Amino acid sequence: MPTLVWDYLPEYHDEHDDILDAVETVFSSGRLVLGKSVSSFEAEFAGYHGVAHCVGVDNGTNAIRLALQAMGIGRGDEVITVANTAAPTVLAIDAVGATPVFVDVDPSTYLMNVEQVAAAITPRTRCLLPVHLYGQCVEMEPLRRLADKHDVLILEDCAQAHGARHHGTVAGSMGTAAAFSFYPTKVLGAYGDGGATITGDATIDANLRRHRYYGMEQRYYVVETPGHNCRLDEVQAEILRRKLRRLDQYVKGRQAVADRYAEALSGTDLVLPTTAEGNTHVYYVYVVRHPRRDEILDALKAHDIQLNISYPWPVHTMTGFAHLGYAEGSLPVTESVAKEIFSLPMYPSLPRETQDRVIEALRSVLSTI
Ligand SMILES: *Cc1c(COP(=O)(O)O)cnc(C)c1O
Numbered sequence: 001m002p003t004l005v006w007d008y009l010p011e012y013h014d015e016h017d018d019i020l021d022a023v024e025t026v027f028s029s030g031r032l033v034l035g036k037s038v039s040s041f042e043a044e045f046a047g048y049h050g051v052a053h054c055v056g057v058d059n060g061t062n063a064i065r066l067a068l069q070a071m072g073i074g075r076g077d078e079v080i081t082v083a084n085t086a087a088p089t090v091l092a093i094d095a096v097g098a099t100p101v102f103v104d105v106d107p108s109t110y111l112m113n114v115e116q117v118a119a120a121i122t123p124r125t126r127c128l129l130p131v132h133l134y135g136q137c138v139e140m141e142p143l144r145r146l147a148d149k150h151d152v153l154i155l156e157d158c159a160q161a162h163g164a165r166h167h168g169t170v171a172g173s174m175g176t177a178a179a180f181s182f183y184p185t186k187v188l189g190a191y192g193d194g195g196a197t198i199t200g201d202a203t204i205d206a207n208l209r210r211h212r213y214y215g216m217e218q219r220y221y222v223v224e225t226p227g228h229n230c231r232l233d234e235v236q237a238e239i240l241r242r243k244l245r246r247l248d249q250y251v252k253g254r255q256a257v258a259d260r261y262a263e264a265l266s267g268t269d270l271v272l273p274t275t276a277e278g279n280t281h282v283y284y285v286y287v288v289r290h291p292r293r294d295e296i297l298d299a300l301k302a303h304d305i306q307l308n309i310s311y312p313w314p315v316h317t318m319t320g321f322a323h324l325g326y327a328e329g330s331l332p333v334t335e336s337v338a339k340e341i342f343s344l345p346m347y348p349s350l351p352r353e354t355q356d357r358v359i360e361a362l363r364s365v366l367s368t369i
Pocket of ligand 1: 059060062085088089131157159160181182183193194195
């Protein structure tokens with residue numbers, strides 16, 4: 001068996017009874033869609049973030065898409081974000097007919113370079129979409145000042161930042177709305193797909209509820225604005241309720257793995273992750289950097305270690321986004337880090353022996369290249 005960057009089976013082994021009890025709870029409840037587990041999870045997830053509303057949806061991509069729609073963003077509008085992100089961030093902007101506008105990233109955190117945002121704002125800008133990538137937050141204060149000054153909205157992409165803190169404030173509570181994914185690998189992951197949008201705004205909440213339910217206020221009611229079917233599954237919601245109680249414990253587990261990597265690899269010429277001032281990093285992924293990345297990854301394969309890159313192709317260089325007109329070289333930091341970054345195995349239940357194997361193999365590969 002090759003060493004995997006992520007594996008849910010150790011966690012399933014530990015939490016087996018609770019997970020199966022969640023399934024039984026839903027199956028015996030008499031209500032399989034939008035029942036008590038979804039509404040309880042929504043209340044608990046909103047409560048965790050100290051915001052008034054949460055709407056559970058079927059995945060993170062739709063959490064972003066419906067949030068944009070619920071905020072009234074569509075054709076002709078510009079949304080400022082980054083190209084160093086998972087493609088779904090940008091696909092969701094595209095799906096509502098808005099235009100993604102990219103700024104570059106910071107070379108040490110790989111997060112949105114907030115100093116470039118002001119210059120990217122035009123009369124058509126309606127929303128800033130910071131991505132709290134890899135598990136730590138974008139610097140929010142300058143974005144909030146800009147949003148206030150130009151009367152634009154903020155949507156936080158929190159798909160990689162469940163439980164992350166920024167100057168003590170939890171990710172997802174610093175914008176107009178925030179979108180989460182519960183894809184199994186995420187810091188709070190379901191046993192299948194899931195997502196949610198949270199907001200303090202009652203109108204956005206009401207819009208989200210309609211958009212996820214065909215555009216209806218309630219069952220068999222009229223469609224005013226055509227919507228979608230993007231409901232969070234009841235079983236996933238019940239599993240997420242159980243796992244939300246353990247979120248801070250999962251984060252501690254990830255931080256312990258990160259500390260171990262940092263200690264064991266500090267003497268090497270790998271560039272290790274840096275945590276920006278005021279941030280608590282939750283390490284969705286542990287991203288390191290080296291100019292000879294491809295050789296290192298190849299050499300690790302001989303040790304039966306297969307690592308990931310998040311992300312090898314910046315979104316603006318993808319064929320499907322060629323129409324946006326970003327030439328190669330237009331986002332120089334994003335493009336150069338994409339050639340050098342890679343991710344080490346990271347999940348809270350990552351066995352100690354696997355950590356040892358990865359550290360030893362990396363140290364040995366690094367000493368020979
Ligand atoms: C995972 C992810 C998404 C999309 O979530 P899905 O549940 O896979 O649709 C969006 N943005 C970022 C930054 C992600 O990591």
